[in-house]
Amino acid sequence: xxxxxxxxxxxxxxxxxxxxxxxxxxxxxxxxxxxxxxxxxxxxxxxxxxxxxxxxxxxxxxxxxxxxxxxxxxxxxxxxxxxxxxxxxxxxxxxxxxxxxxxxxxxxxxxxxxxxxxxxxxxxxxxxxxxx
Amino acid sequence: xxxxxxxxxxxxxxxxxxxxxxxxxxxxxxxxxxxxxxxxxxxxxxxxxxxxxxxxxxxxxxxxxxxxxxxxxxxxxxxxxxxxxxxxxxxxxxxxxxxxxxxxxxxxxxxxxxxxxxxxxxxxxxxxxxxx
DNA sequence: GCTATTAGTTTCCTCAAGGAAACTGGTTTC
DNA sequence: GAAACCAGTTTCCTTGAGGAAACTAATAGC
Numbered sequence: 244x245x246x247x248x249x250x251x252x253x254x255x256x257x258x259x260x261x262x263x264x265x266x267x268x269x270x271x272x273x274x275x276x277x278x279x280x281x282x283x284x285x286x287x288x289x290x291x292x293x294x295x296x297x298x299x300x301x302x303x304x305x306x307x308x309x310x311x312x313x314x315x316x317x318x319x320x321x322x323x324x325x326x327x328x329x330x331x332x333x334x335x336x337x338x339x340x341x342x343x344x345x346x347x348x349x350x351x352x353x354x355x356x357x358x359x360x361x362x363x364x365x366x367x368x369x370x371x372x373x374x375x
Numbered sequence: 376x377x378x379x380x381x382x383x384x385x386x387x388x389x390x391x392x393x394x395x396x397x398x399x400x401x402x403x404x405x406x407x408x409x410x411x412x413x414x415x416x417x418x419x420x421x422x423x424x425x426x427x428x429x430x431x432x433x434x435x436x437x438x439x440x441x442x443x444x445x446x447x448x449x450x451x452x453x454x455x456x457x458x459x460x461x462x463x464x465x466x467x468x469x470x471x472x473x474x475x476x477x478x479x480x481x482x483x484x485x486x487x488x489x490x491x492x493x494x495x496x497x498x499x500x501x502x503x504x505x506x507x
Numbered sequence: 508g509c510t511a512t513t514a515g516t517t518t519c520c521t522c523a524a525g526g527a528a529a530c531t532g533g534t535t536t537c
Numbered sequence: 538g539a540a541a542c543c544a545g546t547t548t549c550c551t552t553g554a555g556g557a558a559a560c561t562a563a564t565a566g567c
């Protein structure tokens with residue numbers, strides 16, 4: 244019938260020789276996007292780092308320890324992190340009510356991530372300082 | 376003269392017993408902030424991951440490989456990354472001009488950071504999928 | 508001369524991030 | 538009953554992140 248069909252189909256597109264490894268790369272790139280969706284922004288990593296390095300804290304403690312953050316932002320970010328099951332919010336029956344924020348076991352799996360981030364950051368500071 | 380001055384000064388503030396470790400914690404928290412300033416946002420990590428996992432690329436290649444990004448954003452993000460010395464921009468004297476983007480040796484020190492991020496992201500996907 | 512490709516830039520737009528300050532509501536202390 | 542502390546919420550505002558589409562400029566092939 245139509246013998247022109249075949250050659251044209253074969254020449255238009257170059258086949259991906261290494262499709263399997265390409266899929267794996269794409270999965271990694273997607274994973275990178277996922278993490279940044281959860282951790283991106285000015286405050287989340289800082290809040291996690293404070294809780295991770297200084298231990299559980301109440302709302303007012305966090306407000307004082309996460310330098311520069313305001314009550315509204317803190318409230319919102321804590322909520323986000325709670326939804327992503329990275330920390331828990333526990334209301335304590337104290338005289339003036341207090342709320343304890345703590346990193347969950349799942350949140351603690353972020354420790355290596357934060358640590359790698361932090362150690363790169365510490366080196367980066369030095370690198371930049373030396374140049375200027 | 377005024378013997379009321381001393382007692383009041385001594386009782387107002389509690390001293391920080393462990394000031395040295397506290398300073399170190401604060402340095403870490405600052406470092407975390409630094410890194411996020413450089414890598415935060417929707418695209419930077421994705422661009423770095425693409426270049427890291429797929430190798431050098433030209434502008435148009437990146438436009439096709441970083442899914443969803445537009446020319447303006449790509450241009451701006453590449454510029455930012457170049458300023459932070461994480462990648463280089465090389466104009467090649469080809470017929471229609473091409474520009475090669477490559478991760479610098481310094482940018483390559485981000486590899487462990489990206490890898491940790493990615494491996495947490497991959498696990499996170501599984502964790503979330505299982506629940507819903 | 509028309510179209511295509513590369514590497515952007517420019518313009519105009521929207522929506523979300525983030526911030527300051529005032530306010531709520533309950534409790535304790537003086 | 539006034540002041541203070543905790544844990545927020547609400548309101549109003551500004552800035553910046555990000556996006557779509559059109560445009561520039563150079564070159565090559567048809």
